[in-house]
Amino acid sequence: MLGLRWEEVDLETGTLEVVQTLxxxxxxxxxxxxxxxxxxxxxxxxxVCVEALKEHRKRQFAERSGRWPDWEDHGLVFPSRRGTPMEPDxxxxxxxxxxxxAGLGTVRLHDLRHTCVSLLLDLGVPPHPVREIVGHSDIEVTMTIYAHSSLDDKRAAPGKLGDALG
Structure with missing residues (x-):
């Protein structure tokens, strides 16, 4: 996220290219x-992400034009307040x-990645496209480390088994 540049974001097609990290x-x-x-x-x-990025880009341009006279443009989507690469800390x-x-408790930023994988799988997206979206080289990582079953899925499982056996 911290290495993402605006030139790698296409808001018309709704895609971004991951080509570098910070x-x-x-x-x-x-x-x-x-x-x-x-x-x-x-x-x-x-x-929803495309719209949020459009708003972010407008806000960023307005802030750098007026509030930050020492802006150093590196083309970053998520820079520091000066336009330079943001310190991860x-x-x-x-x-x-x-x-x-937001009342999210102790949720880490990286937990959002796990949530994304779990939600995509819960919505019926096949594992291979999910693996490609998050950039895992091995489907095993996607399915064993990132995919988390919801309580509803666990409750539904015995019913599905019963239906199949009944």
Missing amino acids: QRVGGRLQFVKPKTEDSERSVPLPP NLRRSWSEIRKA
């Missing part, structure tokens, strides 16, 4: 290629404030 290397923040070949990918965005601090305001 990591601390040798004590410095650097843009690097994603860790696996499957991590580099095109991600389709639902309309600052993102974690911001997330803490956001989740508290």
